[in-house]
Amino acid sequence: MKRLPEVAGVAAPLWSRDGRILMVEVAIKGEELDADAKVGALVAQTEAVQKSHPRLLLEETGSPSTSKGVDQQRNDDLALSEKITLPVTLITLLIAFGSVVMAIVPLLLALSSIAAAIGLSMVVSHLSPDVGVGTNVILMIGLAVGVDYTLFYLKREREERARGGGRLSAEALVELAAATSGHAVVISGLAVVASTATLYLASDVIFSSLATGTIVVVLVAVASSLTALPALLVVLGKRAERRARRRAERGKPARRARGEGGGRIWAALLRPAARHPLATLCVSVLALLALVLPLTGLKITEMSRDTHSREIPAMRVYDRLNEAFPEQRVTHDVVVRADASRTREVTGALRALAGRADRDPLFADGSRIVTSADHRISVLRLKVPYLGNSRQAKTSLDHLRHDYLPATVGRIAGAEYGVSGDVARYADYPAHQNSKLPLVIGALLLVTFAMTVYAFRSVVLGLIGVVLNLLSAAAALGLLVLVFQSTWAEGLLDFHSTGSIGSRVPLFLFVILFGLSMDYQVFVVSRIREAVLTGVPTRQAVLDGLRTSASVVTSAAVVMTTVFVSFVFLHIIEMKQIGFVLAAAVLLDAFVVRIMVLPSALLLLGEATWWPSRTGRAGRRAAAVSDRAAHEQPVVDVR
Template sequence: MVCLGAGMAVGGKAATTEDYRVGEAGRAEALATQGGLQQKPLERVLISMRGPGSLDAARGEAVARDIRERMSRLAEVESVGAPVWSADRRAVRVDVTMTGPELEGTEHVDALLAQTGQVQKANPDLRVDESGSPSIDKDVDGQRGEDLSRTEMFALPVTLIVLLLVFRSVVMAVVPLLLAVSSIIAGVGLSKLASHVFPDAGVGTNVILLIGMAVGVDYTLFYLKRDREEHARSGGTLSSATVVELAAATSGRAVVVSGLAVAASSATLYLSGDVIFDSLATGAIVVTVAAVVSSLTILPALLAKLGARASRRHTRGPAHTRGPALTSSVLDSVARRPMFTLGVAVAAMLALAAPLVGLKLTDVGQETFSRQLAAMRAGDRITAAFPELKSTNQVVVRADASRRAQVRVSLEALAGRVKTDPLFGGQTRIRVSADRRITVLEVSVPAYPSEKRAQESLKRLRAEYVPATVGKLDGAEAAVTGNVARSADYPDHQKQRLPTILGALLLVTFVITVLAFRSVVLGLVGVVLNLLSAAASLGVLTAVFQYRWAEGLLGFTSMGSIGSRVPLFLFVILFGLSMDYQVFTLSRIQEAVRRGVPARRAVLDGIGSSAGVVTSAAVVMVTVFASFVPLHLIEMKQIGFSLAFAVLLDAFVIRLVLLPALMLLLGEAAWWPSRRRTADTGREGRSMQTVG
């Protein structure tokens, strides 16, 4: 609550339009801004008949005039355009440009919607629609909030049920949930403070909820698992405080290592040079830090208070080392034929990863939003009447004011080429800044930004028309922006940064594993297994969402591609979360090795003893991630699905099949270059030496 209070007191800092600029499109927008010609928040009002037939010209002009007069009186409005009739004369539209930066339109659009509502009420026989980026974003934000509320209502009770089945105690089941919720609350507060360094792009809360539930429950389960084992081993002879100290010396350090891995992996997103990924990284880091701190402070104190209850409940039987019967059966099968098992499992994972070859990335534009939103339905009617409004290419030119005539002649020549090209809509407009240094040519395209026609129009502009016209002017700087360029440049930007981020991610995973376990071999094993898991998950995501066969099953309309942010986010978060399981599992094996247990038996006992908590944590994670699949935003669906599937693979294939098979084949070599320790120290000493 202190973190939340501090965050609320200081307040957050939202990302600005400038923060989103990438690639040539971003450079062109910066040029346009220098001349005051940057994108402004724009709303469009459409007046049409409710039924068949054309709109009476006089009636349409009268209603349009009413709209213009009402909007012109608003402080939120900068200018109102003249009425524009559709080609079939069945509708007329009025464009309303709002004041302020492009991203702030959402905050002030209610005043415009209210006026449109009044005009609609006065003309019930007509349809008066309003749509634009501000009203669409407002509706999307509202829908996202409702979706997240439903997600919480689903995830929390299901998580509680899973924990009740694990612990058979209401009190002990509530503890992980409380830690997760408190971590999320603290994460929200910390994210507001962090936003003054890394501006919030509006997605931080989503990832805080997503990661907070996962790591909060994970870390608590690690502690509770060890706490129960120590109670069982002691037979009630040790005090609650002593048992908690033993748990803190082992699982406590595992939590720190796991938290460091998640935070360090998430931090690689800062290398993307993108405000959205910066916001995602910040959210993941702050909620992970909050979960780790809570696990090291609040959780031990709480366990000490609950110690007597835990002792009575958990000292009724011996501590098990091989886990559930199903786990033992799987491990026995792996132990009998590790090479064969490894080959089959790797082949299966590669088969799942195969669709990755055909992966297509696109920016998730407004055309993918739910048609349940009133602004989207209105937008569809507007673009049906005026198809040229679907997309726009903007050629921005900066040159000395003395050369404005040459710039205009060149842009008019470019416009002439565009008007005869079937890729374009044929409509153009030239705007010039007050100082005559910046000129913008707007070119309409009757296709949504992600569609092939729009993308081809951009390529032709950049590769042929611009170089052949304004590109030949000495001393002039030209660049292309617009919503088509934005949708193309953003995925390209991510593709360019992906190798750097992936390299940093692999390095972070390797270094943390090596430092934690003093083994170069285990560092390499961790990297390979994480890559295999991520590739398989991304391959399945491609098969499910890039093609249409699962649309009805999961309730979405395929874009024929994957959201450009999803693969990078999946890789980073999966690498971080998989370290939770890896640290907990390997630390159990390492404990046995240091006690002098033969390598083969150490692998089987270590994985067997950790299987229960890993499985329980995985079920909770899958529940949380899967709860994002019903969301309306396609990108959140893809993220939720891919993470849920990745966790399933990691817990049930990687940790129960691939890891033990590799460890059995490697034997003592798995711990190279560290030396094996003999069992000549007491249990407390061994606990302090182990990672977890």
């Protein structure tokens, strides 16, 4: 190992207490972020020595090897999720459209948007670094919104085709779809981008990567829906017109186009809200609040090596190493910076700190002090015989920070000090997340409210959107706590409960769900507002708008759920949690909020829904003018 150019140094060998296992610590040159690319040489050297000593078992582990194993496992898992997602999505679209061509179009838009977004993200990464999660989120969000936006277009184009009865050209049909559903796509896309941008306020490179990947793929999907998709629909429409003419020339009856749909199923689902809006609203909200209750026991932790899948070889070696050398499990790095002339004073204080730690049962023997070449930086390494995310390890960190350091190093005037290491990282990162959570959530609520008010000129709808999104997100998070903080679902979902939720999950859920919920909100309410502006009473517009949009919202929700559920099959526990909670949130939003809560609320509010705009009054005036024109129209006898 010493002769390898990647190696900075090799420590003295250390025997386990039973004399069966020998550990050799090897330090890699350069930055920690570059270690993954250099660890291959160490692995190759280990394998070479193993071959020459077949009676011994030689294995290698460490943070770089673990990271490489996790990355490889993530890539394999993503390939599996794609194999699951694409066929199920295609089947869903076939059911929705009854046409192979029309089912393939949404997938083409989604996959081409994903490919373009991955390419663009490579360029953007020079400005906003990607820590390795950008591609994951592009795949997850790209397939969901790409299919969603295409569904909105296709459904509206088919409705206009059925309504036109063959009198409108392909170009006119696409123009009508663009003016209605196309406008909704732009608004919902911008809403997703605006809400996702609030993740930058978390001041965290991982959330910045998630935000950048989401924003890039959504913008590409919106651009595709405004350019490539309409062009493709015109081509397909002209092809359908030619087929219709040929059928007519042969004397065959024209194929009946699918209309607005709705059907008996959606009429039945909407019946409770239509007949008993107050009771439906109360029951639905109470059911969602019941799911929110488990949130009172929410425990947030930073997912670490102790939570990685044991199918990774480096993790199995890590476990055996911890068992053989329990005193080496965790290291606290106490770092002190002071003037070089005070090196002796700093060293004395660190020795005093080490003495206090030696008398504390939470620490193990074997502390050592290292000083930099310029004598300005000193590091005391303290061993802890517990896992990094254990209660004892966290208590040892509290002892260091609040008792031992202030009583020793803290008395040196002008000295700067701190504690690093795995335990500090597991404690400080969630604390940082929690400190940023109010800022991000506050900005998210403000953005959602502003986008809704801008889209519909209604403060009431803006408030309703914020409240419903909060309710569905909180209910989904409560369901996540119920499933993943307990052990009852371990066998069902193939995971080992850590008794906690990953620190990134809640914030990611709120931001992404608020953005995706705007898709449904904009699409559904746009149909309702469109009807109201033509003079339809608000009550009838709500029922008709929900009935005509129910099938596309459901199809979109099923596709999104399929994408997110595929992540539940991944080995990485945090990705499992993200996939589960997003799938649960989308289902709750589509089948409870949009079918039960939203229509009940709008029916109870009536014309007040549009306050302070004059949408309802404008619709009534339009209806009055239309009726008056109909009565004043002269009757001509053309016998």
